Amino acid sequence: MxxxxxxxxxxxxxxxxxxxxxxxxxxxxxxxxxxxxxxxxxxxxxxxxxxxxxxxxxxxxxxxxxxxxxxxxxxxxxxxxxxxxxxxxxxxxxxxxxxxxxxxxxxxxxxxxxxxxxxxxxxxxxxxxxxxxxxxxxxxxxxxxxPVWHDDQLGTASATLAALINALKVVGKDPKEVEIVFFGAGASNIATANLLIRYGFDPGNMILIDSQGTLHPDRPDMDSLMLKNRWKYELAIKTNGRRVVGGLEEAVEGADVLIAASRPGPGVISRDHVSRMADSPIIFALANPVPEILPEEAYDAGAKIVATGRSDYPNQVNNSLIFPSVFRGALDVRATKITPEAMIAASRALAIFAQERGISETYIVPTMQEWEAYSRVAASVASELSSQGAARFPASYDEELERASKIISRARNLLESLISTGIVQRLSG
Amino acid sequence: MERVKIRVADISDVERIIELVIRQRRLNEEFDPLLKTSQSLVEAARSYMNEAIKGQRSVLIVAEDAGKIVGVLKADLVDRLFYEPSIEGILRDFYILPEYRRKGLGVRMVNEAIKTLRSLGAGLITAEFPSQHRIAVEFYNKLGFRPLISIYARQAEES
CATH class of the missing domain: 3.40.50.10380 (Malic enzyme, N-terminal domain)
Known part of the structure; x- marks a missing residue:
């Protein structure tokens, strides 16, 4: 203030x-x-x-x-x-x-x-x-x-996919086999479910849960959803192959991954929920400012990997890892749109960046301080859009890597020089 | 969708059809407050369907997938006193479960109903649905239907 x-x-x-x-x-x-x-x-x-x-x-x-x-x-x-x-x-x-x-x-x-x-x-x-x-x-x-981007949907979805690719690598599970529960069916989880399906996860192995319980094709409010929220409706038809009826408690039974983007915790997800999951459970509790379950509590209940939206815990799944660089890459090739394939390329680039540094239970995505990640993501997005014919001025990965690094460091230097010359005043305690 | 069978309903189907009829009424309710469903919806649906199946002037088609009724279409035959053709077949109640939609099943059911209605003398086929139901409007337009008679409504309070 x-x-x-x-x-x-x-x-x-x-x-x-x-x-x-x-x-x-x-x-x-x-x-x-x-x-x-x-x-x-x-x-x-x-x-x-x-x-x-x-x-x-x-x-x-x-x-x-x-x-x-x-x-x-x-x-x-x-x-x-x-x-x-x-x-x-x-x-x-x-x-x-x-x-x-x-x-x-x-x-x-x-x-x-x-x-x-x-x-x-x-x-x-x-x-x-x-x-x-x-x-x-x-x-x-x-x-x-x-390009048009809705960050609450697409930024969160891409960051989540990146984190999930690595989390599954760490626990040694196959994306095609895992069962994923989405708690909350708002903008981010609907977009994440759709991106995961694009990536190759099996929609039949996914269960989405909204305020009325698990989504499935026989739910009495399906016709209302068809008219008012066609995106949720379509996922209700595609997902939940086992037809699990009920709420979180029923859905997490034997699940490998729980992705929550619902309401601020703690206590929205309980220890009991975590303990009902399969071996080596992966929990993404993404509500802000307080995750649905606190990491220490989730680990205590048996979670193997926990990610949140917060910077004071390891594994911060944050849109900021994605949107600046996705736009950097898209703008540099004068893109006409950002395709789902470009989003997947962004997620992959972020995941691979972390893999090169050595992923572990407490390091599945780069931190925001790892500057090189941004130009790597930008380059992946730019080259993907170029190969898809969605770029006015196509560029190769290497060309964009160099250009993105230059532009991003110029922006940081600009602000640093404004601060060092006193034009922009330093924050005082 | 080939495995979904389309056939004329019989009395043993009634209990399984009722749920679909109720879902359709609740869907109609979404379009206009004047289509608000009544307290006795379930009972009404049961006697409505029993009557249709026993009567001579109704055609009841169902879609069945592995023993499960997944769609229902009820049509009525009505005489037209003043116009030609003189017998009209009205598609009145039509509902398909969500996961069976957009796979051509609706068209197959309508064609089956028209075939049966024609064999019973109908020379004109009409369809009834809430005016605001744009999906139905598109569906029937695609099948060559056009608006014929409108029903306008208002509440009966004093103006």
Missing amino acids: KYSSLYGGKVEVIPKVPVQSLEDFSIWYTPGVADVSLEISANCDESFRLTNRWNTIAVATNGTRVLGLGDIGPEASLPVMEGKALIFKYLGGVDAFPLPINASDPDKFIEVIKCVEPAFGGINLEDVRSPDCFYILERLTEELKI
Whole structure:
């Protein structure tokens, strides 16, 4: 609170061209800029080369589900969007523009985003309530010619997949065989289940649980779901091959993995739940600020690997490992979209990065301090998008690795030099 | 889906059909508050189906998968006093369990019902469903149906 008022926000726009005298404006602005405009007018894609569009994204929200705070309105979401923009710049070198939009109606929101598309090289959706977020993401991905990402869905899903690949390696289980229980069926778990299926996990071996219990095709509210939440409905049909009816207690019986993204703990998942699972249980308790079960409690009940969203425990499954670098890679090749394959490539890159350093029960994903991970993920995303024909300017893995490292370190150097010259004041106790 | 059999229902199917009829009514309820289901829904569904199966003017088609009834379609024959063709077959109740949808089963059931209705003299086939049910609108449009008569509703309080 104190700092927000001291600094008056977290990000600002600064020039990236030299201005040594006012005459220079004749280059950067009129009359010099007219030719550039005409060039772009002849070919819109030139806007990605001749302006900062290539590196600019919107962090867009309608404020309908901000953090765990609910529908607090677009203005109140601004500090969160600014924080996200700061992370985008610092970890990914991405210029992110906070963009709360006063439109809780999904169709209106979609129209606004479509109207501002020319300003941006990508759209990061944030804090939009479920199931609106599925519909909005689906339509914008279809209708825009720039990447659209909903971090609460896709960022969490990619980070979770990366962590799960390694967790299963550590305990020596085959992704095709394992039984996975998803506790909570909101934006992140629905996206994670879908990404895991894409990756090759068997949907029949998955059970999703929402506030009404396990999802399965015979549930009495299926028709209501079909009309109101088609994404959950489709998973209810595909998953739960054993037709487990009941709640968490029934679902965890013999399960190998429990992925919880439900409500803050502790005590949402009990020791008893953990002890009902198969050998070497893997628990991802991802609720913030307090995980559904505290790691010490989960280990005590027999968990082999525990991951949370928190940085003060090992195995932090955090979107920040994914979104800055996914956008870095996508923007650098001027992508038209981010495909599920690119997401899987991101997860794999992150998992392999950790494997090279030696994975263990307490190290299944890189930490946020491991800078090299970001450019590795960016390079994997860029080369995957290039090979899929989703890039305006395709690039190889090596090309992008070098470019991403440069851009990301420039962003960090920029902030460091602003601090060291006193332009940006240091935090005082 | 080939293994799902489509056949005319008999009296022994009634108990198993009722659940589907109830689910359909609850689905209708989603579309409009004026389709709110009544307290006696279960009993009503049972006598409605018993009557249909015994009567001469109804056709009852079911879809069966390994002994489980997974879909039901009930149609009625009605005389048209003023129009040609003079006998109408109305598809009134139609429900398929979620995991059996979008696999062509509905079309097979409708075709089976039309075949039976034609053999009983129907020259016109119509379908009834809630106006807001867009999935049904699309389904029947695809099968060549078009809107014919509208039913508009309001509550009977004083205006």
